Amino acid sequence: MDFDFSFAEQTLFKDIQDRIKGYIEGKNLEIQDSCKVEDALAILGKTPYLKLGLDTPDGFGGTSLMGAMETLAALSPSLYLSVEMSTRLFGSLVAMWGSDEQKKQWLAPLMKGQFLGAVALSEDALNVDNDPLKTIGVQNGDFLNITGDKTYVVNGPVADRIAVAGLMNGRLALFIIEHGTDGLVAGEPFSTLGYEGVAISRISLNKCRISMDRVIGPFEDFDALDTLRLWENQILLGASLGLMRAAFESARDYAKTHRSGGKPIIAYQEVAFKLSEMLTLLQTSQLFAYRTAWALETSPKEAQSLMWCAKVFCTEAAEKVSGYSLQILAGSGFISGNPSEIAYRCAKYGQIAGTSTEISRVKIGDAALGYR
């Protein structure tokens, strides 16, 4: 197994780093409603980043995507989440299940960063594993009337198109609803613990009418929901790596330069031990996440349970690493707006969203016993 990134991959990561650093300069994308992604999408559209996983250019693969995700998430968690829920989640479902016409219409502009997507699966009291969706689409000739409520939608108020999971004659389908469609109401953006720059809201659908060519599916079974959760988990893995990297680098640099008691705090063994624990967790998480990304391409059956294991490990590691980082920065870490504080607040989301830590553990146990 070759653990090195190729020259093309390293060039891509540096390109993302340089372009997005330039874009972020002088802005704070981590405060509420600050993350207007259109310009950033256009910048990313000039690199291969938005094509990865959708129409992957030669020489790139699943691990290139994970590396690119880590790079962007380390620079701005809010920008990252907004872009990923659009390009990778919305984009992947179109690439995987859309008709040729739907791909032509949505995929090419998405990969150029020309519109923002969202995906709405979650509903009140819905556990994707064992509760039926309550969002229903009723066909009326060439049209479909959709009614339902979705609890948390990243990009909900600002997305140009939202893929909404619901039932059509009892079968799972994805309804692609354009911003401004009659009957679609996005709530006010929530004030959140982390990822504050991203607009996240409820959406309500009240006899929202779309034409039948905006429907993906209906599917034979509900397996597509598992696949969507798998992709969401992949996004959260990339986020965890980025948060850890930003938190580690911030604490390392601070420990070398900040003086307390007459010496740089790195001289205190307790501080150095925290940094070594952080680096160990970061590197272990990287190995786990990259192995999972590789398995997603080469061995999809194995990838599912590997993903649950990796997600539990990496998202818990992100909370630990960002907590240690904040502890090293101490007073200055507690003041809003530094990478440690931002990472600390964002880390929890990874354990809640996608397949939660608790549900992942149940699934890992089942997989270990051969039930899955």
Ligand SMILES: Cc1cc2nc3c(=O)[nH]c(=O)nc-3n(C[C@H](O)[C@H](O)[C@H](O)COP(=O)(O)OP(=O)(O)OC[C@H]3O[C@@H](n4cnc5c(N)ncnc54)[C@H](O)[C@@H]3O)c2cc1C
């Ligand atoms: C900020 C934010 C943004 C989000 N964005 C999106 C989005 O864009 N699109 C989208 O579709 N969803 C989104 N979600 C939803 C998210 O992915 C989770 O699915 C959702 O938050 C979990 O549902 P819940 O909060 O109702 O928790 P519940 O499902 O009610 O779970 C509550 C607790 O019970 C545990 N639990 C539940 N079921 C089981 C079980 N079977 N076994 C063991 N433990 C269990 C859970 O782990 C958790 O600890 C978002 C959530 C948040 C917070």
